[in-house]
Amino acid sequence: MTELSKKGLRGEVSVLRLYLLRGGYLLIVVGLGMTVWPDAINRSGSWELMEGVVQCMLLAFWALCVLGLRYPLQLLPMLIWEMAWKTVWLIIVALPIWTSGRMNDSTMDTVSACLLVVVFPFVVPWRYVFANYVKKHGDRWV
Template identity: 30%
Template sequence: MRRKSKSDYEGSYATSDNSNEFDPMRDGAPKVALWKTWGLRIIFAAMVIVLGSKQLNYLLEGASQWSNWRGLGHSMLFTLAILAIGGVFRPLAFLPVMIYEMAWKIVWLAVVALPPFLAGQEIPGIVNVKASIIGICVLIILVPWKYVWWRYFTQPIEPWRQKKSINNNK
């Protein structure tokens, strides 16, 4: 089987010898500015260093004294920091991790932080609200949205099952 060149992926679906192979590269990906990939790398590195060290300290200090929900939160945040290691090296491949980071913070701000703020009460101090808002704004600028749209919405979905192969040796 020969190696496909870039021109093989241009235009419509590239065909292969095996009908059960799935080729997700239909069209060329939109270009992503180098400053955006480096910005994402820096954010991923900050997640690894800041979030990872903070959550690791929490986990080592005394997880046995937490409620189940607090333990769940710290475990998920530590796992997010571990996954961010991949984003330092491959920021476009790990974009779903960054999108998840933005999504959970937006949900937290809207559901947990906003109601007490509107009622004039103290906002729970689990997450720094100002830093979250600034971080979300920075990520909205850094995430290459054209690439996200191309990669996750315009590409054909993976097949649900293999195609039946026709046996020509009757």
């Protein structure tokens, strides 16, 4: 491993930032653990198609966030994906519903859950993300 790659992997990210990242993963693990796992374990009958897709994706996301507790930098794309989809959903779906006055309790519950995304920009080590996902040369194609 070259000196530059060692610095890019660990040198730029402080121990405090690693603990903040782990705190972000822990927030997801506990939150989803309290909401998704009881539904998965106690459900009676079968889920409708899209509900089943969503629940299975959330369970897989939960499992990857458990890994993020141990490997916070390697699982950073999971947090970035979480921030991206929630931000897009809030802008493209929730905002038009809210501005048209059609907000109901179900939509508001989802909005509340998605607004937790405001925590993650503060725990993500953005210099590391820029150095390793934007500035760094990509893998070869052939």
